[in-house]
Amino acid sequence: MSLLDLHDDDLLEIAGKLDLRGISNLRKVNQRLRNLIETRPPTHDFSSVTIxxxxxxxxxxxxxxxxxxxxxxxxxxxxNCLVNQKRLVGQDYREIFCRDFELNIRYQKGVLDRLCVVEGNNCLGLKRICEILQSRDTNLPVKFLRIFCDFQRQVFQILSAVEPLTLKSIHILLFRDSTQQLDEYERLEQWRSAEELDGNVNVDSSTHFRRLLHFRKVTVCVERLFLKDLIVLRDAFLRNPRHQKFKSYFPQFPELQEFMDLLGMEKDSGDLEEDSLSKMYFRIPNSSDVLAIGICLNLFKFRRLVVAEKYAGKDVIEDIGEVGFFQR
Known part of the structure; x- marks a missing residue:
């Protein structure tokens, strides 16, 4: 008896015991096996995929x-193609990768906790990854999406291929694009519905901060920071407990000393260091929560602290009416 003499149920039982490469190879045996796996696929339930x-x-x-x-x-x-050091003579490794990845991601049945796509030196490989993700009949359900690549357009292609209803967090690290156009991102429901934004999304001015306030947590970079936009953030954090963190790196903040003076910091901007925050804690009116504001030479952070009792020993200022920054 040969493999092909087995009933369909027996063949599917065998397929269910194969690893990912084994299933891909089984499909190539003949048209019957290909059709069988296409119509009754062995589903996957990955929690994360990193490419x-x-x-x-x-x-x-x-x-x-x-x-x-x-x-x-x-x-x-x-x-020749090497797959985990196994040689496939006369095969293009990118084509073998694409066939395998397309098959495996097609049979994903659940929501991915994490999808991570990293571009190294293979821009053609990344292009094919984008094409495969966009070729699915339905968007890929993902909770946490991490993209490390060169250009914003690549982020756009991958982001548009995931399911907006499941997406919670977006982490973007761009190697080449110096500043990004928020207009492009704002076209996507995925961008508008996600709760967290992290990475090095770089905007030219802090006037764009208000366009990021639909996120619960934000980490971005800004070329030029203005005090008036920190006041916009202040109001958002005081009004809406949904806002938990807003953090931004900056090379230019002309009003840095004025900001520190308004907070009541007893130091000069010349005393600040890079990446070492000086923090102050303020009780949010009509709430037990605390607003922590930190500043250093290249970074500021607003953070709403829900468990205020943990910060009781950190000189929480109870009456923000006495603080210039909250009266401006």
Whole structure:
């Protein structure tokens, strides 16, 4: 008896015991097996997928169990494809990667906790990844999306391919684009519905901060920071407990000393250091919460602290009516 003499149910049981590469190879045996796996696919329930498009292409599929992680590496060797050091003669490693990734991501049945896409030196590989994600019949359900790449357009392509109803957090790290156009992002429902933004999204002026206030937590970079925009953030944090953190790096803040004086900080801006925050704590009116405001030479942070009792020993200013920054 040969493999092809088995009933469909037996073949599917075998397929269910194969690893990801094994399922991909089984589909290539003949049209019957391909059709069988297409119509009754062995579903996956990955918790996270990490793709690295470097000189080699690598995918880490993690099912969230101690034995549930599988790493597959694809590389080129003398015009042949190496898959985890197994040689496929005369095959293009990028095509093999694309077929495998498309198959595996197609059969994902649940929501991914995390999808991470990292561009190294393989821009063509990243382009194919974007195409595969966009070719799905439905958007890929993801909670946490992390994208490390060169250009905003690549972020746009990947972001537009995930399901907006499940997306909670966006982490963007761009290597080349110096400033990004928020207009492009704002076209996407994914951007508008996510709760957290992190990374190095870089805007030219803090006047754009108000366009980010739909996020619960924000980390961005700004070329030029203005005091008037920190007042906008102040009002948002005092009014709405949904706002939990707003953090921004900046190279220019002409009103830095004035800001410190309004807060009542007993130091000069010349005493500040990079990446070392000087903090003050203020009781939010009609609330037990505390607003923590930190500032240093290249960074500021607003953070709403819900468990105020933990910060009782940090000289919380109870009456913000006595603080110039809250009267401006």
């Amino acid at each position: 690295t498009a470097d000189d080699d292409l690598k995918v880490v599929y993690d099912s969230g169990t101690p034995a549930g992680q599988e790493t597959i590496s694809y590389s080129n060797l003398n015009q």
